[in-house]
Amino acid sequence: MDNLNTLRAFVFAAEARSFTVAAQKLGMSSSAVGKAIARLEDRLAVRLLHRSTRSVAVTPEGELLLVRCHRILHEVDAAEAELSQSRAAPQGKLRVSLPLVGMLMMPVLTAFMRAWPDVQLDLDFTDRMVEVVEEGFDVVIRTGQAEDSRLMIRTLGAFGYGLVASPAYLAAHGRPGAINDLARHRCLHHRYPTTGRLEAWPLDRPVNLPVTAVASAIEPLVAMAKADQGIACLPVFAVREHLKRGSLVAILDGAASGKVEFKAVWPSSRNLSPKVRAFVEFVAAHLAMELAGA
Numbered sequence: 001m002d003n004l005n006t007l008r009a010f011v012f013a014a015e016a017r018s019f020t021v022a023a024q025k026l027g028m029s030s031s032a033v034g035k036a037i038a039r040l041e042d043r044l045a046v047r048l049l050h051r052s053t054r055s056v057a058v059t060p061e062g063e064l065l066l067v068r069c070h071r072i073l074h075e076v077d078a079a080e081a082e083l084s085q086s087r088a089a090p091q092g093k094l095r096v097s098l099p100l101v102g103m104l105m106m107p108v109l110t111a112f113m114r115a116w117p118d119v120q121l122d123l124d125f126t127d128r129m130v131e132v133v134e135e136g137f138d139v140v141i142r143t144g145q146a147e148d149s150r151l152m153i154r155t156l157g158a159f160g161y162g163l164v165a166s167p168a169y170l171a172a173h174g175r176p177g178a179i180n181d182l183a184r185h186r187c188l189h190h191r192y193p194t195t196g197r198l199e200a201w202p203l204d205r206p207v208n209l210p211v212t213a214v215a216s217a218i219e220p221l222v223a224m225a226k227a228d229q230g231i232a233c234l235p236v237f238a239v240r241e242h243l244k245r246g247s248l249v250a251i252l253d254g255a256a257s258g259k260v261e262f263k264a265v266w267p268s269s270r271n272l273s274p275k276v277r278a279f280v281e282f283v284a285a286h287l288a289m290e291l292a293g294a
Contacts, residue, residue: 004076006040007069010031014066019054034146052063059263091118092279094176097130097140100193100217104237105141108286125215128194129161132265138276141283150229151265154280158233158290161202161256164248168228174230179255180242186220186230188214201233202258235260237291260285 005026014020019030019037026033035050041048048062048082058066098105102125113121124130124137131141133150141156169186176182187209190199193216201209212230215221218238225232225239226247233256235267242248266272 004073006036009036009064009072010040011066011069011073013037013056014049014058014062017058019056021188023291056233089118090116090273090275092275093120093122094275094279095122095123095136095138096279097132097135097137097142098125099142100127101235101238102124104235104287105221108283109289111278111280116275116278117277127192133267134225137266138273139264139279141264142262142263143262150268152268154284155266156263156284157259157291158189158259159235159237159291160259161230161250162239162253163201163233163256164225164239165231165251166228166247167249168227169225169230170249170251172228176251178203179207179252182209182231182252183209186210188224188230188232190214190216190218190221190233191216193217202256204255205259262291 005229009022009026009028012025013019016022019033023033024031037049044065047059050057050059050063109121109123112119128135129142130140163182170243173185176185182203189209189211191197194197198211198214201207213221213224217223220235221232221234222238222242224230225234227243231251238246243250264283266276268282
């Protein structure tokens, strides 16, 4: 009998206070259970069970081992279940909440759909902080921190910000040479839709920025900047292609500092479903490339 089965025999006998009941659960004879536990006691050099003609009683040392055995066997059972699930093909509906950055997420999502056609994506694009467990989401992708102990978290990638404007705007209004010059320019701002607050530009020093226009999503700010309406501070991934084409140009390189991380969060579970595992692994591998412009 291997060590795990010996531990199971001990647990069953200790809990039932009977070798006979333990033997029935294991499909063994009572004498085999008794001999296995005796060998375990010999190996540990300690008495685990008191035997009598009528019953079995657990010794104090046996109680200590019983607690440890519960943990060990629970972990083994969980690992077997997890490995069994990992062999199953990802399939079924997957409910995902994502931020309002379709230009970044959609290439990754469509690539996932091609890779895993049996998973049906149910996508909720919003910048509000959803309740992952209460609202029944399988996975949520967000920036910022998740403080819920019921959630698992994985960092997917990071992005920085840049200041941009159109060539025509800079020709008409001049190119700022320092951060303080922004106070004399038309500035386009992002507003958090959930709080109504303006997102602060991550500048090295505070500046009282004019508010020329406000939008609760990134795409309108990109469009306004391309239409010569002012300077915007935007995620680099949102303006990379426009910078390559020349419809926007970068200004004050390095003035916008810091990095923001995208994170995937999902309900904590010992047995992670194949569809959640496949989605998180796929997005983690591909989103970083999208953020890097690879």
